[in-house]
Amino acid sequence: MAIRLGDEAPNFTIDTTDGEINFHDWKDGSWAVLFSHPKDYTPVCTTELGYTAKLKGEFDARNVKAIAVSVDSVESHNGWVADIEETQGTAVNFPIIGDPDRTVADLYDMIHPNADNTLTVRSVFVIGPDNKVKLTLTYPASTGRNFDEILRVIDSLQLTAEKQLATPVNWTPGDKVIVSPAVSDDEANERFGSFDAPKPYLRYVDAPAD
Numbered sequence: 001m002a003i004r005l006g007d008e009a010p011n012f013t014i015d016t017t018d019g020e021i022n023f024h025d026w027k028d029g030s031w032a033v034l035f036s037h038p039k040d041y042t043p044v045c046t047t048e049l050g051y052t053a054k055l056k057g058e059f060d061a062r063n064v065k066a067i068a069v070s071v072d073s074v075e076s077h078n079g080w081v082a083d084i085e086e087t088q089g090t091a092v093n094f095p096i097i098g099d100p101d102r103t104v105a106d107l108y109d110m111i112h113p114n115a116d117n118t119l120t121v122r123s124v125f126v127i128g129p130d131n132k133v134k135l136t137l138t139y140p141a142s143t144g145r146n147f148d149e150i151l152r153v154i155d156s157l158q159l160t161a162e163k164q165l166a167t168p169v170n171w172t173p174g175d176k177v178i179v180s181p182a183v184s185d186d187e188a189n190e191r192f193g194s195f196d197a198p199k200p201y202l203r204y205v206d207a208p209a210d
């Protein structure tokens with residue numbers, strides 16, 4: 001069955017390029033981005049994994065761990081990472097799950113038979129410290145994902161989790177944010193100072209500094 005927002009992220013123990021991992025133990029209370037790619041030694045995937053490696057500093061700053069998966073073996077991944085380093089100018093600094101038995105692919109419904117019978121699509125699951133799924137994305141094999149967008153969503157998710165703030169259309173960090181409808185006016189005043197309310201249900205505030 002498809003995984004939906006708010007569901008517990010299924011746990012698994014599996015071999016990766018960093019050795020055997022129990023997913024929940026490896027996460028250890030941090031945020032995680034679990035993302036699948038269709039196949040090793042393919043062009044779009046090579047660029048995606050290289051770019052994700054370059055974002056390590058951004059992920060670390062947000063307490064996020066990245067982990068990739070495809071139905072190729074760890075042996076195959078270990079050969080391919082040399083090509084990623086050579087062509088993308090960065091070493092792969094996160095684990096890649098070997099999933100030839102489709103353990104993770106099946107748990108997370110990453111094979112969409114009407115797209116391809118055997119290969120994983122480009123799925124993304126952002127999982128919170130509570131191991132609950134906060135975001136799902138699905139892209140076809142031919143479209144590389146925008147990992148800057150994934151970072152932007154994580155910033156929004158963390159504002160919601162930590163400060164009960166929401167983010168408006170096309171928000172980027174530094175823009176005004178929105179007070180969640182669950183927060184009363186009195187509480188909003190207390191927590192954020194004054195707010196700008198063009199409508200009673202539309203309340204903007206500056207994003208509080210940490």
Ligand code: BEZ
Nearest residue numbers: 038042043044045141142
């Ligand atoms: C790619 O990563 O370039 C790719 C993988 C599978 C199918 C199509 C493209």
